[in-house]
Amino acid sequence: MFEQMSNKMKRIKPVFIIAIGVALASQININFFLPGFIVTLSIVILPVFLYFYKQFNPIEILFATGIISPIYRGMFLYFGTNNLHITIGIIGADVLFYFSYGILFYLLYWKKEKKGLTDLFFSAFLCDFFSNIIEISIMLRFRGYSYIMFQDLAIIAIVRAIITVCIILLLKYYKSLLIKEEHEERYRKLILMTSSMKSEIYFMNKNNSDIEGVMKKAYLLYKTISEQKYPTELKNLSLDIAKDVHEIKKDYISVIKGLEEMVGKKTDTTEADTVKMNIKDIVNIIKIDVLEYIKINKFNVYLEFKLEDNFNVVEHFYIVCILRNLIYNSIEAMEDIKNGHVKILIKKSEYDCIFVVTDNGKGIKEEDIEFIFNPGFSTKFNTQTGDICRGIGLAHVKGIINDVFVGTIEVQSTLGKGTEFTIKIKEDNMEGVSV
Structure with missing residues (x-):
């Protein structure tokens, strides 16, 4: 029993939220034709709600709206005119407008099996137009009609229907952008x-x-x-x-x-990935990741990527690992430097693909350079805990460059001025071309 009541409340709650939203939007209005007859913003957003909440019967929504919105409007009317008779007459016509809108929308749009934005446009136009005719007819006591009145009501209905469709298109476009951005973020993290x-x-x-x-x-x-x-x-x-x-x-x-x-692949076999990735896309993924790392750790480091040539990479996961390792090492080497600068140059030279990672960090001691690619070697340690870094980053890098790409890596460093790593890999090895 409690579960049934809970499910019922879950269904009723959105209906009343929509009704309250429409009631609030109805306060943005202008008087038209005669006192009490208004053109409101609510009839622009109402079809938008009905379009995105297809699971709810429009009659339920409009009947709830036809009670809440007129009562809300009636309170302001009564305090403004202090005349209960006039207030009841106006809100009574308002109630009929929403009730007739709900019934018409149900018949013209909601019951259709296949429907699109064109159907919504014509349904919104017809519901708006005929519901307004019903409302104004009640207020005029079915007399005093004119051609201009019907013409103006038709123009208002068309304009509001166009605005409704435009709002829906904008919301759908915005939603698609969010989905695309979310997918790109997930793909980047997966890579x-x-x-x-x-x-x-x-x-x-x-x-x-x-x-x-x-x-x-x-x-x-x-x-x-x-x-x-x-x-x-x-x-x-x-x-x-x-x-x-x-x-x-x-x-x-x-x-x-x-x-x-x-x-999804054994790395100890000769099997190679057949899916190639553009180096430009790889750079974009790494750039976003490193910029986030710099921001989170509040490093004062400027990151510069210079891509002179474009090419495809088969073993793209390994290239991502190599470049991230070198860039992160460069950033960490500038922890106490005020204006750190890391430059990543990517280019081709004859048959080689060349990657150059340069920083203006503290540099490496000359006696340490020959050991930096050895597993376990590290000059970095935590000054608070005394823990030494495990020192396999550069060992990773050199091992992958040598074994996977059959390439080379060289380092030049000046203590107090900075370090430069240069990687050279044959273009055929980079693109997985059989020789």
């Missing part, structure tokens, strides 16, 4: 998330080879100890180590497979 996951899978596969090597060494140690006269405890310990490494490898492989299923 960024997938690029991060694929780069992590790549690195995990490389680590998996190292784990395989450790496991072989562990079994070799167990075999060597077994053949020699070492204590049994040492023999068992070496066997346990070999078993533990094997279990770690199994778990590691399970994690990799799970991630590979999520991104």
